[in-house]
Amino acid sequence: MYTPDFAPEINIRKDKVVAALKAMNTDAILLGTNVNNYYMAGRVFSGYVYITSEGYMHYFVKRPALLKGDDVTYIRKPEDIPALLQQAGIESPATIALEMDFMSYSDIARLAKVFPEATPSNGSAIMRYVRSTKTAYEIEKIRISAQGHMSVYSNLQGIYRPGMTDAELQIEIESRLRRAGCLGIFRVAGPSMEVFMGSLISGDNADNPSPYDFAMGGAGLDASLPVGCNGTVIEPGMSTMVDLCGNFTGYMTDISRTYSVGTLSELAHKAHNCSVAIHHAIAAMARPGVKASDVYNLARTMAEEAGLAEYFMGHAQQAGFIGHGVGIEINEAPVLAPRSRDVFEAGNVIALEPKFVIPGTGAVGIENTYLITADGCENLTDFTEDIMPLD
Amino acid sequence: MYTPDFAPEINIRKDKVVAALKAMNTDAILLGTNVNNYYMAGRVFSGYVYITSEGYMHYFVKRPALLKGDDVTYIRKPEDIPALLQQAGIESPATIALEMDFMSYSDIARLAKVFPEATPSNGSAIMRYVRSTKTAYEIEKIRISAQGHMSVYSNLQGIYRPGMTDAELQIEIESRLRRAGCLGIFRVAGPSMEVFMGSLISGDNADNPSPYDFAMGGAGLDASLPVGCNGTVIEPGMSTMVDLCGNFTGYMTDISRTYSVGTLSELAHKAHNCSVAIHHAIAAMARPGVKASDVYNLARTMAEEAGLAEYFMGHAQQAGFIGHGVGIEINEAPVLAPRSRDVFEAGNVIALEPKFVIPGTGAVGIENTYLITADGCENLTDFTEDIMPLD
Numbered sequence: 001m002y003t004p005d006f007a008p009e010i011n012i013r014k015d016k017v018v019a020a021l022k023a024m025n026t027d028a029i030l031l032g033t034n035v036n037n038y039y040m041a042g043r044v045f046s047g048y049v050y051i052t053s054e055g056y057m058h059y060f061v062k063r064p065a066l067l068k069g070d071d072v073t074y075i076r077k078p079e080d081i082p083a084l085l086q087q088a089g090i091e092s093p094a095t096i097a098l099e100m101d102f103m104s105y106s107d108i109a110r111l112a113k114v115f116p117e118a119t120p121s122n123g124s125a126i127m128r129y130v131r132s133t134k135t136a137y138e139i140e141k142i143r144i145s146a147q148g149h150m151s152v153y154s155n156l157q158g159i160y161r162p163g164m165t166d167a168e169l170q171i172e173i174e175s176r177l178r179r180a181g182c183l184g185i186f187r188v189a190g191p192s193m194e195v196f197m198g199s200l201i202s203g204d205n206a207d208n209p210s211p212y213d214f215a216m217g218g219a220g221l222d223a224s225l226p227v228g229c230n231g232t233v234i235e236p237g238m239s240t241m242v243d244l245c246g247n248f249t250g251y252m253t254d255i256s257r258t259y260s261v262g263t264l265s266e267l268a269h270k271a272h273n274c275s276v277a278i279h280h281a282i283a284a285m286a287r288p289g290v291k292a293s294d295v296y297n298l299a300r301t302m303a304e305e306a307g308l309a310e311y312f313m314g315h316a317q318q319a320g321f322i323g324h325g326v327g328i329e330i331n332e333a334p335v336l337a338p339r340s341r342d343v344f345e346a347g348n349v350i351a352l353e354p355k356f357v358i359p360g361t362g363a364v365g366i367e368n369t370y371l372i373t374a375d376g377c378e379n380l381t382d383f384t385e386d387i388m389p390l391d
Numbered sequence: 392m393y394t395p396d397f398a399p400e401i402n403i404r405k406d407k408v409v410a411a412l413k414a415m416n417t418d419a420i421l422l423g424t425n426v427n428n429y430y431m432a433g434r435v436f437s438g439y440v441y442i443t444s445e446g447y448m449h450y451f452v453k454r455p456a457l458l459k460g461d462d463v464t465y466i467r468k469p470e471d472i473p474a475l476l477q478q479a480g481i482e483s484p485a486t487i488a489l490e491m492d493f494m495s496y497s498d499i500a501r502l503a504k505v506f507p508e509a510t511p512s513n514g515s516a517i518m519r520y521v522r523s524t525k526t527a528y529e530i531e532k533i534r535i536s537a538q539g540h541m542s543v544y545s546n547l548q549g550i551y552r553p554g555m556t557d558a559e560l561q562i563e564i565e566s567r568l569r570r571a572g573c574l575g576i577f578r579v580a581g582p583s584m585e586v587f588m589g590s591l592i593s594g595d596n597a598d599n600p601s602p603y604d605f606a607m608g609g610a611g612l613d614a615s616l617p618v619g620c621n622g623t624v625i626e627p628g629m630s631t632m633v634d635l636c637g638n639f640t641g642y643m644t645d646i647s648r649t650y651s652v653g654t655l656s657e658l659a660h661k662a663h664n665c666s667v668a669i670h671h672a673i674a675a676m677a678r679p680g681v682k683a684s685d686v687y688n689l690a691r692t693m694a695e696e697a698g699l700a701e702y703f704m705g706h707a708q709q710a711g712f713i714g715h716g717v718g719i720e721i722n723e724a725p726v727l728a729p730r731s732r733d734v735f736e737a738g739n740v741i742a743l744e745p746k747f748v749i750p751g752t753g754a755v756g757i758e759n760t761y762l763i764t765a766d767g768c769e770n771l772t773d774f775t776e777d778i779m780p781l782d
Contacts, residue, residue, distance in 0.1 A: 034585055043614035046583065046602040064600035064608065064617070065708055100496040102582070105489075106513065108496035122497065168570075175566040179559075183616055184587040191493070191582065192437065194425055196575040209455035211437040217455065223434035224641025224719070225574055226455070250615025317456055328615070 001059050001069045002042050009137045013040060013130070014057050020126045021053040027093035028052045029123045030081075030111060033102050035187060035328050036127050038250065048078060056090055078114050097123025102189065132325050132333035133347030139371060141251040142327070142349055142380060146369065148180045149246035149253045150383045156242075160261055160390035166229035166240065167221060169390070170200040173244055186245045187252075189329045198244035199228035206241065206363035209317035216241055216355065216363045217317060236262025239362035240390065241355070246369075254326045254351035255381045256367035259390045268364050269387070271356035274306045275365030276385045278322075278354040283370065286350075286377035292334045292342040296322050299354045300338075308356055315357040323352040326369060348372040349380070392450050392460045393433050400528045404431060404521070405448050411517045412444040418484035419443045420514045421472075421502060424493050426578060426719050427518050429641065439469060447481055469505050488514025493580065523716050523724035524738030525642075530762060532642035533718070533740055533771060537760065539571045540637035540644045541774045547633075551652055551781035557620035557631065558612060560781070561591040564635055577636045578643075580720045589635035590619035597632065597754035600708035607632055607746060607754045608708060627653025631781065632746070632754035645717045645742035646772045647758035650781045659755050660778070662747035665697045666756030667776045669713075669745040674761065677741075677768035683725045683733040687713050690745045691729075699747055706748040714743040717760060739763040740771070 002010055017040075021029060031040060031049040040049040040057070047061040060075045061067050073084055082092070096115050098108050101124035112120045134142065152173065159172060174197050178184055186197055193212045201218045210217030210227045219230040234240060239258050246253035258272055278299045286295065299322045303312040313319040321340075325332035326349055334342030334350065344350075350372065355365035368381045393401055408431075412420060422431060422440040431440040431448070438452040451466045452458050464475055473483070487506050489499050492515035503511045525533065543564065550563060565588050569575060577588055584603045592609045601608030601618045610621040625631060630649050637644035649663055669690045677686065690713045694703040704710040712731075716723030717740055725733030725741065735741075741763065746756035757776050762769045 034583060038615055044585070044602055044617055063602045063604070063708070066600055098496075100500075102495055104493055104581070105491040105496045105499035106515070109491075124497070171566060171569040174569065174575075175562060178562040178565065183613055184565075185585060185616055187585075190495070192425060194435070194576060194578075209457055211435055211454045213454070222574055222641055224429055225576055226435050250613055317454070 001067055001072050006042055009135060010040070010042065012135050014051060014055070016130045017051050017126065018053055018055050020130055021051070021097070024097070024121075024126060025095070026053065026097045026121060026123070027095045027118070029097040029126060031099060031127070032107070032111070033099055036099065038328060039127070039131060047075065048081065050081065050085070052090065052093065058088070060084070078111055081114060093118045095119045095121060097121050097126055099124050099127065128333050131327060133345050134327060134349050135347070138251055138327065139349070141249040142253060142369070145246050145248040145251055146253045146380045148182060148248040149255050150381060152176045152180050153242065153255060153257050154383055156259060157389055158391070160234065164234050166200055166202040166205065166232045166234060169202075169234065169240065170229050170244070173200065173242060177244060181248045182245055183247050183250070184245065185247060187247070187329045189331050193331070194225065195227055196225065200240065200242050200244060201229065201363050202232045202234045202240040203238035203362045204359065205230050205232050206357045207314075207316045207359065213319055213321070216243070216314065216357065234261055237264065237361065239264055239268060239358070239364050239387070241363035243367065251327055252330060253369040253381055254330060254353075254367060255369065256353060256355070256365070258364045258366065258387045260387050261389070261391045264364070264387065265358065265361050268358045268361040270306070271308050271311055271358055272364040272387055274303060274308055275354045275356060278302050279352060279366065279368060279385070282352060283377050283379060286344060286370065286372060287375055288344055288346045288372060290344045292336045292340040292344065293338055296336050296338050296340070303354070303356075311356040311358055313355060315359060322354050323350055325349060326351045344372045346372055346374050392458055392463050397433055400526060401431070401433065403526050405442060405446070407521045408442050408517065409444060409446050411521055412442070412488070415488070415512075415517060416486070417444065417488045417512060417514070418486045418509070420488040420517060422490060422518070423498070423502070424490055426580075427490065429719060430518070430522060438466065439472065441472065441476070443481065443484070449479070451475070469502055472505060484509045486510045486512060488512050488517055490515050490518065519724050522718060524736050525718060525740050526738070529642055529718065530740070532640040533644060533760070536637050536639040536642055537644045537771045539568075539573060539639040540646050541772060543567045543571050544633065544646060544648050545774055547650060548780055549782070551625065555625050557591055557593040557596065557623045557625060560593075560625065560631065561620050561635070564591065564633065568635060572639045573636055574638050574641070575636065576638060578638070578720045580722050584722070585616065586618055587616065591631065591633050591635060592620065592754050593623045593625045593631040594629035594753045595750065596621050596623050597748045598707045598750065604710055604712070607634070607705065607748065625652055628655065628752065630655055630659060630749070630753035630755050630778070634758065642718055643721060644760045644772055645721060645744075645758060646760065647744060647746070647756070649755045649757065649778045651778050652780070652782045655755070655778065656749065656752050659749045659752040661697070662699050662702055662749055663755040663778055665694060665699055666745045666747060669693050670743060670757065670759060670776070673743060674768050674770060677735060677761065677763060678766055679735055679737045679763060681735045683727045683731040683735065684729055687727050687729050687731065694745070702747040702749055704746060706750060713745050714741055716740060717742045735763045737763055737765050
């Protein structure tokens with residue numbers, strides 16, 4: 001399937017899946033979603049990846065008709081797979097994991113029938129866990145995304161014109177991101193959280209609640225997509241929170257920065273500084289073994305001690321987390337929430353977004369993407385954390 | 392939930408679902424995907440819509456915390472629903488339809504347990520059928536999208552600069568679409584067909600097969616999104632097929648036009664004219680009662696009689712359809728394919744895309760969006776069908 005120099009990388013990923021299958025006492029996993037096919041093959045294709053706890057991996061491909069290799073077999077339908085496995089001398093699985101959280105009921109029911117002798121189980125958590133610790137190769141992809149993402153965010157001064165709306169500003173930044181190499185697509189796990197290229201929120205639109213568990217909502221421009229910018233005319237004294245797509249390589253960074261037109265209120269500056277202080281405190285404590293819930297609690301306590309609890313992670317509607325894993329999708333593991341049972345591991349890549357919504361000003365604070373290293377934490381998106389002028 | 396002037400529209404949609412439930416002998420349907428929540432409420436929200444064959448409809452909402460009305464009840468989880476229905480005096484269903492093709496296995500398994508006494512069935516086809524005939528209100532939304540979409544496509548002359556790549560051209564057109572009011576989001580039913588804002592294909596990139604059943608593939612810019620423009624430098628003699636997002640209102644039009652730089656080959660012009668002739672022939676025959684498969688066969692026969700069969704709907708990889716319904720999503724019913732059992736009905740909105748891939752030139756042909764009326768067919772995207780210059 002892949003070029004020889006990519007084979008070692010794929011073997012690392014396969015070994016992680018094999019270890020997880022063994023830990024779950026599961027004989028095999030059959031993957032079929034775009035993101036997990038991409039993870040296991042290094043490219044998106046239509047079809048399936050079959051991996052056993054013995055270390056056998058094979059690609060069963062429907063489209064496109066151009067993939068080659070001993071590990072590739074073309075199929076018309078998943079029902080073709082068992083006979084092909086038998087021909088290859090692979091034992092039938094007694095237990096098989098399927099992507100039950102991310103494939104439709106109809107698709108899973110069909111795949112379960114393909115292996116009528118096997119007991120199906122939910123393999124979504126296996127892949128979520130495997131993908132939560134990034135390989136050196138994946139981290140490099142994220143570093144490249146970080147460079148493109150930071151370059152656009154760093155150069156917005158002068159973009160503002162009096163009378164400009166949040167939507168006009170977002171469209172201009174989207175175009176700059178795309179011209180810098182952003183692929184545009186913003187992958188969110190699960191079908192329910194729809195957003196276009198991320199969100200940009202100016203002024204009190206930050207307080208409009210969204211259908212999703214987002215820190216900042218935004219009413220949106222249309223009832224069919226009620227999230228993000230809503231046509232607010234940007235005025236002096238308003239903050240603008242930019243949280244747009246950082247997918248330059250298939251792997252995303254997640255960065256937010258606060259921008260100003262004119263002068264923001266003292267309370268807004270105080271809250272912004274609190275967000276930055278939370279980042280520095282977490283960056284100093286984050287390392288393998290630290291509980292995600294403890295990180296959440298540290299952030300929450302710092303916001304409370306600063307007297308800013310009512311503005312923390314939203315005002316009218318508050319989000320129940322302060323960060324999340326990021327990679328191929330924007331909402332990977334671990335989750336930084338009060339009841340999360342996740343514990344940091346080396347290789348986790350985490351977006352931290354302690355933000356505040358200040359009535360009359362808008363959203364403030366920053367979001368960075370960090371790598372959990374063997375003995376600490378590295379900021380992959382290390383550039384100015386100050387409020388930056390748009391005018 | 393909605394304003395009084397929108398209530399009659401929602402009642403029309405509810406009546407269509409009720410009729411379908413009765414026809415399927417199903418007591419109730421519980422919806423929960425964004426697109427069907429949007430269809431039944433006129434806005435996206437997080438939660439569920441419950442509809443019975445007796446005509447009762449209620450919204451069970453998780454977020455956002457701002458929806459009001461006698462027909463709205465806030466819930467924390469779907470398990471809250473049965474007790475609330477009982478309090479409202481609604482009988483427990485003996486059979487319940489769920490969105491099995493579009494909700495995850497895990498979500499459906501959970502919802503089936505919410506109604507342990509009811510026999511679950513797949514309600515996806517019900518909603519697919521109901522949504523395939525558009526109301527007057529929906530058709531008006533599609534007309535508005537058509538205006539924005541056509542205005543951008545009509546004004547691309549002069550956009551070309553020597554040395555320009557397909558990606559640079561696409562990014563410029565994306566920005567013009569967004570500035571004209573396009574919402575950007577390009578909804579595709581099902582999780583497997585990922586595309587950003589549609590596709591733009593120049594030259595022989597049209598012959599690179601995609602992972603999807605698309606007429607034109609395109610290698611894409613990255614292995615994580617292997618579809619569409621691939622960095623081809625646009626040269627004189629190449630065609631460029633523009634097939635980008637027409638979602639201005641929550642309802643989409645689907646339009647493709649062929650553009651040229653310099654002069655295209657005679658064969659390319661011949662194939663383009665054949666595409667236009669197929670459109671006119673189908674527009675003359677399409678009306679309620681016509682079989683979608685007959686429409687496909689007419690197009691295929693015309694391509695064969697013109698001696699263009701080997702270029703029809705792709706060259707290296709040929710797509711197995713020439714059109715599809717369009718509305719909230721890009722791939723609605725009916726499907727215009729050889730084995731389709733769909734029959735046209737008044738209110739169908741159909742994108743027709745008989746295209747050709749000419750080696751050495753690229754993709755040619757056009758795509759329009761048509762409305763099936765009581766006694767014929769109306770082109771909703773009636774503007775120039777000629778090959779248009781970019782230079």
